[in-house]
Amino acid sequence: MSETEGKKERGVATCENCGQPIPVNVWPDGTVHPIGGKNRCCAEPSYQVVENETPAKFVDEN
Numbered sequence: 001m002s003e004t005e006g007k008k009e010r011g012v013a014t015c016e017n018c019g020q021p022i023p024v025n026v027w028p029d030g031t032v033h034p035i036g037g038k039n040r041c042c043a044e045p046s047y048q049v050v051e052n053e054t055p056a057k058f059v060d061e062n
């Protein structure tokens with residue numbers, strides 16, 4: 001449990017192979033690591049980061 005090495009950023013990536021969106025950690029070296037490790041969506045996932053974790057505008061406006 002070493003949560004202190006470098007700065008991982010949470011984000012959401014989409015698998016370009018099957019289109020599945022998954023939560024990921026983006027490491028300082030630019031690599032993408034699915035959160036949970038074993039949550040592979042398919043045999044050869046290819047993740048494309050689509051957004052950072054910012055609960056930006058998904059709030060009800062009323």
Ligand SMILES: [Zn+2]
Nearest residue numbers: 015018041042
């Ligand atoms: Zn996939």
